[in-house]
Amino acid sequence: MAGDVVVIGTSDLVAGFGLAGAGVRPADTPASVLAAWRDLPSSVAVVVLTEAAAAALGEARHHPDAPLTVVLPR
Numbered sequence: 001m002a003g004d005v006v007v008i009g010t011s012d013l014v015a016g017f018g019l020a021g022a023g024v025r026p027a028d029t030p031a032s033v034l035a036a037w038r039d040l041p042s043s044v045a046v047v048v049l050t051e052a053a054a055a056a057l058g059e060a061r062h063h064p065d066a067p068l069t070v071v072l073p074r
Helices: 011-020 030-038 051-062
Strands: 004-009 023-026 044-049 068-071
Touching: 004 011, 004 030, 004 051, 011 023, 030 051, 044 051, 051 068
Parallel strands: 004 023, 004 044, 044 068
Antiparallel strands: none
């Protein structure tokens, strides 16, 4: 499976992932998390989420057409 990796969550928790080549989508509110998710390009295969971002997305991240998601541990 080829594709891009994107990280969504608060700026302080996701900024460093850009150094590893991931796309970083800072999102500090539930609304901005939903907007970042909605605007993901089709090339994204994996989305790394903070716990708060995962909670904001709810069941949307489990949709069959959604990219694979991973939630960062505390």
